[in-house]
Amino acid sequence: MNVMPPSEESAQPVANARMYSATPSVKADWKQLLAWALARAGLPWNVIDYDAPAPLSALWARNDLGLAMMCGLPFAQRINEARPPTLVAAPLPSPARYGGKPVYFTDIVVRADAPYRTLEDTFGGVVGYTLADSMSGGVALRRHLESYRTAARPRLYREAVGDLIHARGVIEALATGRIDVGPLDSYYHDLLRRHEPGFAAQVRIIASTPALPIPPLVATATLHKDELARLREALLATAAAPELAPVMERLLLAGFAIPDPADYRPLAAMAAAAATPFEEL
Structure with missing residues (x-):
């Protein structure tokens, strides 16, 4: 298993979809999808494992993420940093209740x-x-x-x-x-x-x-404009790739969208306003 903490980051960007690897088979499908997108984009990056109970916060603190799922709240809280994560794309869940939008509940x-x-x-x-x-x-x-x-x-x-x-x-x-x-x-x-x-x-x-904006795929590594464009094109192409159709069906994915990072700002405001601890609810 290729798991590296922040202190042992890769020399080149890495990809990971731990957040939505709900089962071993779903994890395998996410790895296949990300590998397909990287190959189409011409990016020789590794798709790494980062399994529970390793904390997601440590994964998101890494500076070598090229394509990784990140909770929308830490993404929103980092938008104003000097080097904020780059929003690459966001999943479009296929079940009807999502209305074809990059949202979740x-x-x-x-x-x-x-x-x-x-x-x-x-x-x-x-x-x-x-x-x-x-x-x-x-x-x-x-x-x-x-x-x-x-x-x-x-x-x-x-x-x-x-x-x-x-x-x-x-x-x-x-x-x-x-x-x-x-x-x-x-x-x-x-x-x-x-x-x-x-x-x-x-x-x-x-x-x-x-509904709230769904956790996006982000990059914390510095991407050249051309790399980002190729990566986004590849993710958008997953919706119509016949070889990916079974994977997309199993992942309940209609494709990907490229939302405005500003769509996530309200999440930080929501967290700041949620002042009552659970223990006092």
Whole structure:
């Protein structure tokens, strides 16, 4: 496995899609797609492994990323840096609920056999979250819940359980009864439902947040203008490449878009405004 921490960065850019490698087979498909795009772009970069439990924050801190999925929140928070990450492209999930746009949601889920029918039904129970600074697994859920707080009901839950790390951790915590309700990145959730339906069937959706810009593929390495153009052309070409059709279908991808980096700025503002810790919700 080719895993290098920030202190051992590659001499040339690398590619990685850890964020949405929901299962081993999905990881293999992402690696195939990225390798295809790099070959079409004429870029001899390596597609590296960077598996859990290695922290994603360490991956995103590297300066040799040529094509890597990054959570939209740290991307937004770094837009004003002297050398911000370059937004290369963003996925277009194919399920109908995404409307052909580079967006996603936070699915708020409960155990499949739980008695809850609405989000309000879970109030008074135990809420779980992945990481407080995760967009889909923390900030989006916190902002959504804050709208339900009132002077008469300042506390929604009796307890909060954090550090569930990822979607699998949320599902496992729900299945074992550690929590009553928790958040899932909707695209990751859809990939689990497609590839591990038995595992995903342990939970069901009772609410979803409004759409937000989906985590983009970015570069932290310095790319020449021509390299960036070739890389974007290759990613856009995935939608119509017949040899990639089975991979795209399995990844629930309609293709890629090139959104404006400014589309992600509201995520940083949302995180700054989400002032109530989960433990006080």
